[in-house]
Amino acid sequence: MLTLFFEHLLNAWKPFYWPLIALNLLFGFLLWRVARRMLLHTLQGLVLFVVLLLVSVVAAMLDSGGLAHGLQETATIVLGILLIRLMALALFRLIMVRMGLHPPRIVEELLILIAYLGWLMARLSLAGLDFSGLLASTAVITAVLAFAMQDTLGNILSGLALQLDHSIHIGDWVQIDTVSGRVMQVQWRYTAVRTLFGEMVLIPNSTIMKSQVMLTGGLSAPRRLRTVNFYAGFELEPNKVVDIVVNELTQAEMPNIASDPAPICAVLDFADGMVCYVVRYWLTNPETPGSSDSLIRQHLYTLFKRQGWRMGAPSHNMRVSSTRSEPRQDLFEQETRQRLAVLKAVSLLSPLTPDEMHKLARGLRFLPYLKGSTIARQGDIGDCLFIITQGEVDVLVEANRQSRRLATLGAGQVMGEMSVMTGEPRRATLKASTDVHCHALGKADFEEILQLRPELAEAFAQLLTQRSQELQEVKSNMPTAHAAVQRADILDRMRRVFGLADGI
Template structure:
């Protein structure tokens, strides 16, 4: 009896110590610890019952409960040893083992312990094994599907066909992420945050694509976005326009290597489509974000094609009839000019122009849309045009030795790139679209005729540009005091005016 009490005390101490350690070990299985606590409770109950029966002179019953207590004690030892090895030592050595391995080791130890105890009790193991074989065959036939799932689970764990966290695609194109491989089934989560419970036997019976994994190692997964353009536009031009937009600025979720690019995927399929099929190929490393990344890529493709005046193809099954005459076309053109004129009227830079000059400018400007996160101008680039921000928001970034930093956020109506247009200087900052943006692009040729007719406008424009530069420098903290600001304003005004006269030949 004293020995049994010692066992109980030792087991209680070990369980309390393991429970304390489990509270600080990340990922430790409390379910397994609860199993040990349950075995300990059963062992304690059997010890108490055995003691009571022994005191009551029920020797045969006491012997039976004594054997049961010994079996529970051995099982509890096995469980505590498994906790120490698999839940404490394995994390310390960074050994990532499958759950089924733990269950197999513990189950085998249970069988060995049971056989040893039966042999110790004087039972004939040969006859028991022969009888068990017949019973096992009957049970195997009746539980064939269940056993098939269990064997499938063992195979999946042993050969590591896929691992927890992998994305799978089934024959029906359903995609899901592996969360847990259990004895009978595998737990999967879909993109809709639904949980799939798939029997392991079904997984073994079909072809499964493991996404984003090659030679057992994770690799970026390739995605496709398709679009169509009709035959009026050269594939080389379409591919060039889209590729320039793809590399101009990073797209969230798209990896840099391999780089995203556009290809001509097919001409008229089955001789019935009236357009060329293109595709953007790109790679992602976070499969949860594929929908939002696809959307960002489509937005980039759409805005780049629209800037290049390349429309997406109209479906071949659709037929549009519209009576077009010169009067209707003129009305449409005038509406567009009026819209551009309202934007120019709201910008301070053009207030020195009279109504006719602004209208002439509105007639020659062209609309240039940009998608969110696209680079509109890049610091150091040579480009002799100005952008008038008609819709949306942009941020102005400057690259320094300490890295890129934001210096301003512009909201419509506004303008940027004025120094490149008026003086021919390289871009002094990078401008990136924060939202979907529409700009009016004014080239040097559009402005040159106005300045040639009225050179005095250059003086007013230089004053506006000088004031804007001085305000920006003051906001950065580069100017202190009114006197320094006044001196800088005068200097910038003269420098810009001379630059305008030289660039436009005034």
């Protein structure tokens, strides 16, 4: 029995099987790095080939010659199809990629299909099948099938057209009717689009060819213009609002929002008792429209808070009555205590009396900044100093056309005091490295106290001298002036700014 099995196996084994198996294994190993599952698929295909061949041997032993011959031809066709697939993948995924060529995937699949049909027809022809009679007898059936499958054929031809004319690339962001998302695949029958909500929508290719397609991101449209509306009252001058908003958004560092062209602001309408403004900006990452709009709104909110403006909304007349009154006095006292706590944490202000602290607390202004915002710019004339209560601020100095970070300031530290005390331009740029909460004190807040107690200028001058020497060393890398000399110079300028008598 075993001898008979091996005799039939030798009769079924063709000489060209060995080179075909060797080529399959060779291409499987070559493709392992770019398509790791191909080696497994190759082994599975070879196992199928061996099983079919062994079953054909068993059929021959049972005197089923027709079945054995059919199974042997099937095994040969499977072995050839496997090799065609691996050779095509090696051509398109290895050779062409290294040559810098990236043909459409549908072209690859079309050529593989043609090669499959050619191999199948060649084997059937060798088996004695007459194709001329077969084609003539199936002409009517082919026409009926073509009519019945006209939608499917339309999708296939549309998919081929989309790939060949490069109108839509994989990775492009598109909007087709009510579907908006990223193109993930362009197949024979459909195009797969993944929306921002994670759904995968399969759109028939023929529908795409008949519809208006809007490219909103990707290689074909690297950026997209978006708009954000906001409202303000009529008490604000529109030209002032537009200029300050543009300046704020231009100086801020905002991810996924283009800096060139810079965001713009314009008056959109007068409606519902408000002035409607619009911010237009270019989105560079189509995956983040919501978060980018939110970031613009956050910058607008913190800007309005710093300016003391009221951010409006469309209003309607309503009458609301309430029997409960707000404890305004308690809220005022709580806010005063919070402001005093901020001032007491600043060593610069330690010489002040409690009454003087209360006077400064009344003028303290809360100023929030988002990460990346510029708080003050080197060279500008400053009218206030800042006390950080939350977050971190980078102190940047520009010297020899280069920007260097001198220090990072945190909660409880003071910044911008040199300019407000001496009247000189800002010596450094202050930029929020995180979201920052700070309070501002202006020149007028200090003037009344210094007029009553001029000796406080001495304490302020000491700290200013230390900060000035640090900045000078970073800017010039040269020895600074003697501390006593520099302190006398700063004190003299403070007296001129605040109108203090000399020698006091």
